[in-house]
Amino acid sequence: QVQVVESGGGLVQPGGSLRLSCAASTSIFIIYTMGWYRQAPGKQRELVAAITSGGSTNYAASVKGRFTISRGNAKNTAYLQMNSLKPEDTAVYYCKADTAGSAYWGQGTQVTVSS
Numbered sequence: 001q002v003q004v005v006e007s008g009g010g011l012v013q014p015g016g017s018l019r020l021s022c023a024a025s026t027s028i029f030i031i032y033t034m035g036w037y038r039q040a041p042g043k044q045r046e047l048v049a050a051i052t053s054g055g056s057t058n059y060a061a062s063v064k065g066r067f068t069i070s071r072g073n074a075k076n077t078a079y080l081q082m083n084s085l086k087p088e089d090t091a092v093y094y095c096k097a098d099t100a101g102s103a104y105w106g107q108g109t110q111v112t113v114s115s
Helices: none
Strands: 003-007 009-010 018-025 036-040 048-052 057-059 067-071 075-083 090-099 104-105 109-113
Touching: 003 090, 003 104, 018 036, 018 090, 018 109, 036 067, 036 075, 048 067, 048 075, 057 067, 075 090
Parallel strands: 009 109
Antiparallel strands: 003 018, 018 075, 036 048, 036 090, 048 057, 067 075, 090 104, 090 109
């Protein structure tokens, strides 16, 4: 079993920054890809950014150049640095951790961009 916990959400003004953290707890499984997804009210959940265990990254077009995903020294951690935030970035942000056979989701953290 893998437990995924996100932190770092909050309220920020347009143009501001936030850093989200994700930790996947497991003593058995190897975590391969970790990703950040978001879901705004009335919309489907969408990929924001993902990073493999080897460090390859993938970004949604809407956040490229503003958001940066990284893995921590402890391989089961991931971060999302969000800069130049816009009101349309408002959503619940979820972390997903992939093992060889399954995907595990956190409960999400709210990010609200508003003046």
